[in-house]
Amino acid sequence: MENTAIWFRQFGEPEQVLTLEHAPLAPFIPGTLRVRMHYAPVNPSDLIPITGAYRHRVFPPRIVGYEGVGVVEQADSAQWIGRRVLPLRGEGTWQRWVDCPTQWAVPVPDSIPDELAARGYINPLAAWLMLERWPVMGKRVLVTAAGSACAGLLAQWAKRQGATEVYGIYRSPEHLPALLKLGIIPLDSGDSRAIAEVASQVDVVYDAVGGELATLMLDHLNSRAVMISYGLLSGKGFSPRGRHITAQRFHLRDTLAITPVEEWRGWFSSLWQLLRETQQPEAEVYKLEEWRLALALFREPGRQRKPLLKL
Numbered sequence: 001m002e003n004t005a006i007w008f009r010q011f012g013e014p015e016q017v018l019t020l021e022h023a024p025l026a027p028f029i030p031g032t033l034r035v036r037m038h039y040a041p042v043n044p045s046d047l048i049p050i051t052g053a054y055r056h057r058v059f060p061p062r063i064v065g066y067e068g069v070g071v072v073e074q075a076d077s078a079q080w081i082g083r084r085v086l087p088l089r090g091e092g093t094w095q096r097w098v099d100c101p102t103q104w105a106v107p108v109p110d111s112i113p114d115e116l117a118a119r120g121y122i123n124p125l126a127a128w129l130m131l132e133r134w135p136v137m138g139k140r141v142l143v144t145a146a147g148s149a150c151a152g153l154l155a156q157w158a159k160r161q162g163a164t165e166v167y168g169i170y171r172s173p174e175h176l177p178a179l180l181k182l183g184i185i186p187l188d189s190g191d192s193r194a195i196a197e198v199a200s201q202v203d204v205v206y207d208a209v210g211g212e213l214a215t216l217m218l219d220h221l222n223s224r225a226v227m228i229s230y231g232l233l234s235g236k237g238f239s240p241r242g243r244h245i246t247a248q249r250f251h252l253r254d255t256l257a258i259t260p261v262e263e264w265r266g267w268f269s270s271l272w273q274l275l276r277e278t279q280q281p282e283a284e285v286y287k288l289e290e291w292r293l294a295l296a297l298f299r300e301p302g303r304q305r306k307p308l309l310k311l
Contacts, residue, residue, distance in 0.1 A: 001025040005095030006291055009061045011052035015295055018050070018064065020288070025097055032099045033075045035085060037311035039118035039285070040068030040093040042298045043149070044233060053235070063092025067121040068311070069114050070098065072105070084108040086121055089256075096288070096311050103261045106268050115283045116275060118308060119149070124271050126230060126252045127153035130206060133250070134228055137162035139203035144168075144213060145233055146184060147175035149280070149306065154206050155184050156278055167198050169213070174302025182279065189213065196220040204228070207247070211236030218242025283308045 003025045008017050028034055046065055049058035070087060072080045085107055087093065087100030108117045127150050141158045143151040146168025155166045159182075168184040170176065179186045187194055195213070199205065199220040205227040207214050211234035214227075221227060223244040230250040240247040256264060284305040286294040294307040 003095060003097045004288060005063045005092065006065075006288070007061060007063055008050045011050065011055065011060065014047050014050045014064075015292065018291065020291065026099070028074050029099060030076055031102060032090070033072045033080055033085065033087065033102055033105050035070040035087040035090075035098045035100055035105075036073045037068055037070035037087075037093060037096055037098055038084075038114050040065045040309045040311060041119040041283075042294050042307040042309065043067070043119075043122055044231070045122055046094075047295075047298075048232075051235075053232070063095050065093030065095070067119065068093035068098075068309075069108060069117040069120075070311070073097075075102070077102075080105075084114075084117065086117065088121060094288070094291070094309060094311075106265055109272055111276070112272055115285070115308060116280075119280075119306065120268075120271065120275055122252065123150040123153055124275055125267065126150055126250070127157060128267070128271055128274070129252070129255055130154065130228055130230065130250055131157055131161055134204055134226055134248075135161060136204050139163055140165045140167075140201060142167045142169070142187075142198060142202045142205045142217070143184075143208075144206070144217075145208040145231075146170045146179055146186070147172060147302065148208060148233070150230070151206070151208060152178075152182075152280065153278060156182060157274065159183060165202075167202065169195060169209075172302030174304065178304070192216060199225075206230065208232075209234045210238050212238075214238040214247065218245070218247060221245055281306045285310050 004022050072083050085105040087098045089104040090098050090100035136158045141163045143154050145151045158166050166184050168179050169187045169189050171189045199217040207229050208231035210232035215238045227247040228250050229247045285308050297307045
């Protein structure tokens with residue numbers, strides 16, 4: 001049997017270094033689940049490591065992809081056969097077959113469609129955990145990269161948790177209608193004066209951008225505020241020490257490393273219900289062989305659809 005996967009074998013821009021490769025399927029390893037993948041999304045967290053941004057812990061050769069959904073085709077126990085799962089912490093998910101350690105597989109309820117389940121891990125779990133650790137009831141909230149998937153979840157769930165105001169910094173005007181529909185107060189990323197003024201008034205900032213924007217906000221945040229840095233979409237670092245506060249870092253990987261497996265898997269009981277009730281961009285599906293088209297959509301400024309690879 002043959003497997004097909006997308007690899008990067010050297011650092012560089014994904015469009016230049018990714019390759020679609022075919023190889024015989026490796027022998028089944030006891031203690032794992034062999035999952036026939038259905039869908040995998042295209043996320044910033046999939047592409048940024050390919051550039052070498054995290055070369056201290058993510059390096060080639062490597063199959064791309066951190067999340068997706070599929071059906072168990074082979075397992076030590078018959079109870080797993082035919083079940084839909086998120087095969088997490090195994091090999092990359094941009095391939096037709098994934099071998100996943102059994103303890104890290106997350107069962108998917110029948111009520112959750114494939115296209116939603118495929119993106120039910122990285123962004124939802126990060127947003128949910130940040131709101132659990134830094135709750136926002138009765139507080140004013142600012143999110144950056146407001147058009148991104150994770151920021152969209154943070155904003156919606158912050159309002160659900162009881163935030164009094166949620167501001168969203170956006171770059172592309174195409175995002176404005178969706179932000180306004182969700183009750184998010186929009187801030188143009190080019191309006192430094194307005195961002196500085198809002199930063200001086202809010203209580204919690206969730207920042208996925210870093211760079212100059214993070215520095216601007218840190219310079220104006222008040223001493224009672226908290227800023228959580230969870231990404232560097234700008235590709236630029238920043239000093240976490242501001243005028244009054246020091247930014248706190250959140251990485252999903254760090255939390256998972258210190259959390260017992262059963263507790264970690266149990267979090268999804270809350271997440272599945274939340275995801276059913278949350279507005280998210282519609283999916284645009286591409287065959288695995290059309291990965292370049294999926295990346296082209298991913299790069300579109302102000303895109304309104306989420307690229308998914310059909311595996």
